[in-house]
Amino acid sequence: MDLLSPVTELRGVGSAKAASLARAGIYTVYDLVHHYPRAYQNRGEIMPLARAALLCKTEGECPPAAFMLTVSAEPKVSMIRRGMTLLKLRAFDDSGAVEITYFNQPFLKDVFHTGGVFRFWGRPSLEGGRIKLSSPVYEMYTPEVSLAPIVPVYPLSQGLSQKMVQTLVRDALRIASTELRDHLPPSILSENGLCTLSYALRNVHFPQSTEALEAARRRLAFDEVFLLSLAMGTEKSKRNTAGAHPFSDTDISPLLAEMPFELTGAQKRAIGEISSDMSSSAPMCRILCGDVGSGKTAVAAAAAFIAAKGGKQCALMAPTEILAKQHYADLKALFDRLGIRTELLCGSMTAAQKKKVRAAIASPEGPLLVVGTHALLSEGVEFARLGLVITDEQHRFGVNQRAALQSKSKNVHSLVMSATPIPRTLSLVIYGDLDVSKLDEMPPGRQRVGTFRVDESYRARLLGFIRKQRDEGHRTYIVCPAIEEAPKKEENPEEMTNLTLFGDDSGEPPLKAAVQYAEELQGQLPDVEIGFIHGKMKTAEKDSVMEAFVQGRISVLVSTTVIEVGVNVPEATLMVVENAERFGLSQLHQLRGRVGRGKAKSYCILVSDFQSERSRQRLDIMCKTNDGFKVAEADLEMRGPGDFFSRDGSYRQSGGVEMPFSSGICDASLFASATDSAARLIKADPHLESPQHMPLAAMVSKMKQDRENTIS
Numbered sequence: 001m002d003l004l005s006p007v008t009e010l011r012g013v014g015s016a017k018a019a020s021l022a023r024a025g026i027y028t029v030y031d032l033v034h035h036y037p038r039a040y041q042n043r044g045e046i047m048p049l050a051r052a053a054l055l056c057k058t059e060g061e062c063p064p065a066a067f068m069l070t071v072s073a074e075p076k077v078s079m080i081r082r083g084m085t086l087l088k089l090r091a092f093d094d095s096g097a098v099e100i101t102y103f104n105q106p107f108l109k110d111v112f113h114t115g116g117v118f119r120f121w122g123r124p125s126l127e128g129g130r131i132k133l134s135s136p137v138y139e140m141y142t143p144e145v146s147l148a149p150i151v152p153v154y155p156l157s158q159g160l161s162q163k164m165v166q167t168l169v170r171d172a173l174r175i176a177s178t179e180l181r182d183h184l185p186p187s188i189l190s191e192n193g194l195c196t197l198s199y200a201l202r203n204v205h206f207p208q209s210t211e212a213l214e215a216a217r218r219r220l221a222f223d224e225v226f227l228l229s230l231a232m233g234t235e236k237s238k239r240n241t242a243g244a245h246p247f248s249d250t251d252i253s254p255l256l257a258e259m260p261f262e263l264t265g266a267q268k269r270a271i272g273e274i275s276s277d278m279s280s281s282a283p284m285c286r287i288l289c290g291d292v293g294s295g296k297t298a299v300a301a302a303a304a305f306i307a308a309k310g311g312k313q314c315a316l317m318a319p320t321e322i323l324a325k326q327h328y329a330d331l332k333a334l335f336d337r338l339g340i341r342t343e344l345l346c347g348s349m350t351a352a353q354k355k356k357v358r359a360a361i362a363s364p365e366g367p368l369l370v371v372g373t374h375a376l377l378s379e380g381v382e383f384a385r386l387g388l389v390i391t392d393e394q395h396r397f398g399v400n401q402r403a404a405l406q407s408k409s410k411n412v413h414s415l416v417m418s419a420t421p422i423p424r425t426l427s428l429v430i431y432g433d434l435d436v437s438k439l440d441e442m443p444p445g446r447q448r449v450g451t452f453r454v455d456e457s458y459r460a461r462l463l464g465f466i467r468k469q470r471d472e473g474h475r476t477y478i479v480c481p482a483i484e485e486a487p488k489k490e491e492n493p494e495e496m497t498n499l500t501l502f503g504d505d506s507g508e509p510p511l512k513a514a515v516q517y518a519e520e521l522q523g524q525l526p527d528v529e530i531g532f533i534h535g536k537m538k539t540a541e542k543d544s545v546m547e548a549f550v551q552g553r554i555s556v557l558v559s560t561t562v563i564e565v566g567v568n569v570p571e572a573t574l575m576v577v578e579n580a581e582r583f584g585l586s587q588l589h590q591l592r593g594r595v596g597r598g599k600a601k602s603y604c605i606l607v608s609d610f611q612s613e614r615s616r617q618r619l620d621i622m623c624k625t626n627d628g629f630k631v632a633e634a635d636l637e638m639r640g641p642g643d644f645f646s647r648d649g650s651y652r653q654s655g656g657v658e659m660p661f662s663s664g665i666c667d668a669s670l671f672a673s674a675t676d677s678a679a680r681l682i683k684a685d686p687h688l689e690s691p692q693h694m695p696l697a698a699m700v701s702k703m704k705q706d707r708e709n710t711i712s
Helices: 015-023 029-033 049-059 106-110 162-179 186-191 197-205 210-237 253-258 265-278 296-309 321-336 351-362 399-406 424-430 456-471 514-524 539-551 585-592 613-624 628-639 668-684 691-708
Strands: 039-042 065-071 076-081 084-093 096-103 117-122 125-127 130-134 137-140 150-153 285-290 313-317 342-345 369-372 386-391 413-418 435-439 450-454 475-479 530-533 556-559 572-577 603-607
Touching: 029 162, 049 065, 049 096, 049 125, 049 130, 084 106, 117 130, 150 162, 162 197, 186 668, 197 210, 210 424, 210 668, 210 691, 253 296, 265 285, 265 296, 265 413, 265 435, 285 296, 296 313, 296 321, 296 386, 296 413, 296 435, 313 321, 321 342, 321 369, 321 539, 342 351, 424 668, 450 456, 450 613, 456 475, 456 572, 456 603, 514 530, 514 556, 530 539, 539 556, 572 585, 585 603, 585 613, 585 628, 603 613, 613 628, 628 668
Parallel strands: 096 130, 285 413, 285 435, 313 369, 313 386, 342 369, 386 413, 450 603, 475 556, 475 572, 530 556, 572 603
Antiparallel strands: 039 150, 065 084, 065 117, 076 084, 084 096, 117 137, 125 130
């Protein structure tokens, strides 16, 4: 057997189990090796029963824990109702005794004998002053066999159990031990103090200690960043050196004369970098990174103007119709005064309207600026002389979508824009294949949004403030972390964890859900017009609600983070974020950027009842600074780059490549060392053609395939 062997060749895997594994995305031995735990049970730390009883009494509950107990009496089995049995036993340690119950497992009567010692895992409860455990996981203890200190908890699909997956992963690791070759050269391992791949895989699945788990996690996180940096770097080294249309006339003074404001130094610098790129026959591949309100649209207008002066078309693609229409209205007003024709192409237009715009775009005399949504990618949309592609809110598009627009003409210049300020160490990873322009200066007059952290005790005052904003003609956003309230799940001791790789939400307050909270709020503010939107609504429905908010028919918009990027609503003066501790700082900063766009004083209220000191420190950073780049740096240091990865750990900026380990790493030095190592290797071997780099080339090739086949 080898890593590509199907799971059906493993002992005990028949067709039914293979189908269950397939539902979890596991088809081969290789897939099993890389089916990582989502968390762990730290059973090596034994909790005394007296400690559990004290926690239940003083804190209201005890976290899941391990208990080393001796059975004090033979179990008793009783029939509590037809078809249901209850097995009870008592056990003790040096600090107390506990009652343990199991439902519908009468066979355990033959397992637990008086005097037997077992390690139990579960969440204790206190009932009538007595400590109890319900259906805990158990392991028999004998001095001859050591029990694993840390037990993995895997993502499961229907038909799989933790024990089943653990057994299969052990078998897969045995096969991998003779098959796997470490793709990192020894020099990079030693330079960065990394463990070997085999050690990392063994200890990420079955760690011998928390230190071994951390070493494994660090190695696998380094791999993710290093390989992505290599993929980006090799992509950049292969970039066409010629073929794009060079624009010799980059004078934008006619455009500046029509703008009602003076450009900032950062905008002038970015326009200079873009002009220089566009004057070359090498296709521009540049990203414009800037805070909300930093003036990216004005820079994009300058690039489009240069293309138009050179007789070439510019296509500007936005992720939503509302945003596309907003860009179209702003740019058309400006470009009409310059004699440059502008057109809009959106999915909601009638067939006749689309046909007319498509014909105009394909005509040599057609518009020089075309603004649109995904409709620009449609079959039948042909540009007569496309020279520049601009993609707004670029992380909202898949790699294939951006490539499809660029493929409408050979070797076009490309500019992508992002309103997400990113720390330098992380931008080297995320934008390794692009040249970066930063707008790190805000236009004069852009007001600071007053930001405050409050708890539930401020709820009545907050409701009054929302009504006051409405009475003054302003509007309010309220952002909730969930769409609907999740049904309460029955606890399964097999699934309980107290040690995680990717962050632990235990002990956090219940989530506010947008749908239920909008209804609750309407009851509390019956005279206020309240609407809600979330990501699962149809696009037309979302656009309709957003349009009502823009026009003022709705005063309060309850939403999920679907409004993180979106339209400009100058009348919006208040942003309320519920369960603020559940968001990354960069994401909170993005949400704050939805307000403060008009002349009225604006506010951002962060509501959190979470008592963690770390959480308070994070939210206090938001209250102290409005600088997005400072916020992003603090977020990377305190929380890791979670904002740049989706919930499943996939890398959203690059089309969905999975990066579960680095998404939870807070060590900025790891990102720096991984990108530096990748840069040095690419400099020495730009196309990874050296024999010693063949394993790396194979890994990079696989990563690129995953990236191209995924839409973020």
